[in-house]
Amino acid sequence: MLVPMLVGAVVHTAAPGSGEFFGSFTGALYTGLPAILAVFYICLGSTLDVKAAPYIAKKGGVLLGTKVVFALLVGIVLGRLLGESPVSGGAFAGLSTLAVVAALNDTNGGLYMSLMAQFGRKRDVGAYSVMSLESGPFLSMVTLGVAGLSAVPWQTLVGAILPLVLGMLLGNLDPEVRRFLAPAVPAIVPFLGLSLGLTLNLTAVWEAGLLGIGLGLFVVLAGxxxxxxxxxxxxxxGIAGLAAATTAGNAAVVPSIVAAANPVYAPAAQSATVLIASSVVVTSILCPVITAVGARRILKQPPAGEEADEPTADGGRPSPGPQHAPGAAPAAATRRDGG
Known part of the structure; x- marks a missing residue:
């Protein structure tokens, strides 16, 4: 998502009137973000299985609930300090409650699943089927309202989640529909990034600077x-918790959607988008490093003479691996499905 978004931002910065100049289908890329998002969430919803196993529901529910509650607490604090408007000057210029809440509320699913495939249980990968419910602006809108800030009309809240629900309904009623729509999810992402980039001005990216890095660090470390x-x-x-501390690329579209639903957030939308984009990059780099380090500490080989955990039927325990001699360094972390 980030490369097409950067391309779009360069085009918009260099030729901000090109969309109106060309019009037609080219111009639609500048203004068609809501339609692209609607299709994206229908396809994404089709991949969510409501018949997830109890373990998957529990793991995903814990991670999803923690992200939502943490974002809500942060939103309440920042809402009292900042309100709906961004900081107007100083080192924190551009920072807003909207930016922080949106950055916290959406997990990079691809990164989470790849990290859990390497360091976690197989079934931990499936937990993202529950966590995917955070995709989109719905939870961020609810969080802002519950935090005491300007609420979004209920019709808009329902409209924000309807495409995802429709996709879930189609995918669970007919597995053929799921197999048909699921491959479209990654294919739509570059177009989503390009359309979003065509709304950004790179001068705002430069202004984000260290503040964007700081937001990413907050998501990874505090979250x-x-x-x-x-x-x-x-x-x-704890490994799944570490792997979920990221910001998803599609979180960058949340500020523009929230601002369209409630104009009071319009002044914060562009700077929030840039800050979130920075958080996406920072969390994508740091989260794998922190997860790998944490996994190696958690999955240390037991000392010689101690019996290793037996693997379960679904590969839910560390593979025994070779024992090391007393005093020797423990072996590196291995996948717990025996990989």
């Missing part, structure tokens, strides 16, 4: 700490 504790408290080992 990751909350997810780690929640995962362990629910009986997990």
């Amino acid at each position: 990751g700490a909350a997810l780690l504790l929640a995962d362990k408290a629910s009986g997990g080992d």
Whole structure:
């Protein structure tokens, strides 16, 4: 998503009137973001299985609930300090409650699943089927309203989640529909990024600077700490919590949707989009490093003479691996499905 978004931003910065100049289908790329999103969420919803196993529902529910509650608490605090408008000057210029809430509320699903495939249980990968419910602006809109900020009309809230629900309905009623729509999800992402980029001005990206990096660090470190504790408290080992501490690329479209639904957020929308885009990059780089380090500490080989955990039927335990001699360094972390 990031490369097409950068291309679109370069075009818009260099020739901001090109959409109106060419019109037709080219111009539609500048203004068609809502339609592209609607198709994206229908296809994404078709991949969500409502018959997920209890473990998957529990794991995904814990991670999803933690992200939502943490974003809500942060939103309440920032809402009291900043309100709906962005900071107008100083080192934090452009920072807004909208930017932080949207960055916290959406997980990079591809990154989460790839990290859990390497370091986690097989069934932990499936937990994202529940976490995908956070995709889109719905939860961010609800969070802003619950935090005491300007609420979004209920019709808009329902409209924001209807495409996802429709996709879930189609995918669960007919597996053939799911197999047909699911491959379109990654294919739509570049067009989503391009259309979003065509609304951005790169001068705002330069202004984001260290603030965007700081937002990404907050998502990984503070959000990751909350997810780690929640995962362990629910009986997990914490690795899934670390892997979920990211910002998804499609979170960058949330500010523009929220601003369209409630104009009071319009002044914060562009700077929030840029900050979130920065958070996407920072979390994509740091989260794998932190997850790998955490997994190696959690999945250390037991000392010689101690019996390793037996693998379960679904590969839910670490593979025994070779024992090391007393005093030797423990082996590196391995996948718990024996990979």
